[in-house]
Amino acid sequence: MNGECHISSLVVHSRPDQVQSILEGIRSVQGAEVHGGADTGKLIVTLETDTESQVVERINAIQLLDGVLAATLVFHHFEPAQERE
Template sequence: MLAELHISSLVVHSTPKRIERVAEAIAAIPGAEVHARSAAGKLVVTLETDTAQQMSAIVAEIQRTEGVLSAALVYQCVDSLDAMNEEMPDGYAQA
C-alpha cells in the first residue's frame, strides 16, 4: 500500500476567554497548525496526518479540549506521498 498524506482544515469555536489556551493546546498536537483566530473565539486549523483514522482521532481530541465549543471539519484531501511530492513544472495549469 502506498503511503498517503491527509490534509484537512477545521473551524474550531472556543469560548473567547479560553481561545489562547485552546490555540496553544491545538498547536501542541503533532501535525496541527493554527492559522488564524478571532476575538470572538473562532480558529482556523489545518491537520496533516498519515491516515484518516489519525485525522479523526485528532479532530475528536480537539473537540474534547477544555474551552472548545465545536470543531467542524471543513475540507479533507488525501493523496499518495509520491503524488504530493511530485514537482510541477513552472507554468503548470490544471484544466
C-alpha cells in the same frame, strides 16, 4: 508509512475567554497548525496526517480541549504521498 497524505481543515469555535489555552492545546496536537481567528474565537486549523483514522483522532482530541465548543471538519483531501514530492 502507508503512502498517503491527508490534509484537513477545521473551524474550531471556542470560548473567547479561553482562546489562549485552546491555542496552546491545538499546537500540541501533532500535525495541527492554527492559521487565524484568535480574535473572534473561531480558529482556522489545518491537520496533516498519514491516515484517515489520525484525522478523526486529532479532531476528537481538539474537541475535548477545555473551552472548545465545536470542532467542525470543513475540508478533507488525501493523495498518494509520492504525488506531493
